[in-house]
Amino acid sequence: xxxxxxxxxxxxxxxxxxxxxxxxDSFPELRYIDEWIRLGxxxxxxYLARSLRRRADVRHVxxxxxxxxxxxxxxxTDYPYSTESDDPDAAVISRYxxxxxxxxxxxxxxxxxxxxxxMSSDQPFxxxxxxxxxxxxxxxxxxxxxxxxxxxxxxxxxxxxxxxLFLSEIITSLSLEPDLPxxxxxGNCSLCLEACPTNALREPYVLDSTRCLxxxxxxxxxxxxxxxxxxxxxxxxxxxxxxxxxxxxxSPAKSTDPVWQPRPAFDKPTLEALWKCPDDILNEHLEDSxxxxxxxxxxxxxxxxxxxxxxxxxAREIVTEKPGDETPSxxxxxxxxxxxxAKQRLARSLKGRNHSKP
Numbered sequence: 001x002x003x004x005x006x007x008x009x010x011x012x013x014x015x016x017x018x019x020x021x022x023x024x025d026s027f028p029e030l031r032y033i034d035e036w037i038r039l040g041x042x043x044x045x046x047y048l049a050r051s052l053r054r055r056a057d058v059r060h061v062x063x064x065x066x067x068x069x070x071x072x073x074x075x076x077t078d079y080p081y082s083t084e085s086d087d088p089d090a091a092v093i094s095r096y097x098x099x100x101x102x103x104x105x106x107x108x109x110x111x112x113x114x115x116x117x118x119m120s121s122d123q124p125f126x127x128x129x130x131x132x133x134x135x136x137x138x139x140x141x142x143x144x145x146x147x148x149x150x151x152x153x154x155x156x157x158x159x160x161x162x163x164x165l166f167l168s169e170i171i172t173s174l175s176l177e178p179d180l181p182x183x184x185x186x187g188n189c190s191l192c193l194e195a196c197p198t199n200a201l202r203e204p205y206v207l208d209s210t211r212c213l214x215x216x217x218x219x220x221x222x223x224x225x226x227x228x229x230x231x232x233x234x235x236x237x238x239x240x241x242x243x244x245x246x247x248x249x250x251s252p253a254k255s256t257d258p259v260w261q262p263r264p265a266f267d268k269p270t271l272e273a274l275w276k277c278p279d280d281i282l283n284e285h286l287e288d289s290x291x292x293x294x295x296x297x298x299x300x301x302x303x304x305x306x307x308x309x310x311x312x313x314x315a316r317e318i319v320t321e322k323p324g325d326e327t328p329s330x331x332x333x334x335x336x337x338x339x340x341x342a343k344q345r346l347a348r349s350l351k352g353r354n355h356s357k358p
Contacts, residue, residue, distance in 0.1 A: 003177065007019065011113055014109045014112050018158065019072070020069075020147045021177060023066070024066050025144075029150075030140055040210065041202075041209050042209060045215075055135045066176075067172050067178070070145035071109075071168045072166070074165060077095075089310060089314060089315070091306060092234050093236060094237055095164060097291045098260070098266050107131045107168070138168075139155075145178070146182050151248075152204040153243065154201075155243060162243075162246070162249040163243050163249060164243065164252055191247070216232060217235060218298075236306050237302060266285070266289075272315075279326060300332070301334055308343070311345075311346065
């Protein structure tokens, strides 16, 4: 029979950067999700409430579970630019979405590890793999598996590798030697709370998703509330601000794995380039990308808002162009609504700029 050490060796061979074992226990942190949902912080993510019982304990997912093999993968690439930009025409995209869709890639790697475990076992065992899709509070189990601690920005932070980490796991009936949990090392630092442009971090360790730019540009379907559109800036998919300012990401681990490198369409794109891209080409760019979650229409909605916030004369020219047959998504009612908002915002900003001239 294999050991926890063997699993960690096989995990490294399967291209995982971190591997730890947590007991399949009902940790006290797992119960906070009830209060979090009651406060309304989940927004329209109703699937969280529907799977609440299962999320409270992995033994509701795999009844015979005794261990959780937690896996971490660094997706930070060797690109010097931050997701923030001084260029008003830059379309800002969260770092995790630059490359290939991590769900499919990490599912394959996690299943490879599980296959290795099954082949090396002299007895059958139960197990299930998940990659950010199952009813599992991954960060909590990752903390108890020693992969890092949950920071004040609610991201998992590793003391050496930082927080640019994908998580996946194997829930199993095997009794494996657990690792020691990581201790919180945020200390008195509050940079992430201070940097959040929407005050989504209501207090340390508490995220109000309904204020988060990632929620607004990814999870929220339909119209973005008008009161929150100006907060989005030129972010068109996700947000990394609270990770950008984290001291543990000052010199984070970097990955040379080709799958996480920025694909050309999402490597420092401009709002103009994305907005003018035909629907069929944009669909091709989103294929096997984490950004497929928003879809072409959702991405158009976000780009329209970003154009309004860019406050440039070029943006004003772009939003007044009539959509061609190659971009039917621009005629979607939700996109039209946000585009009209952008036109009005640009008109006000440019008018105010002209009035300020001597």
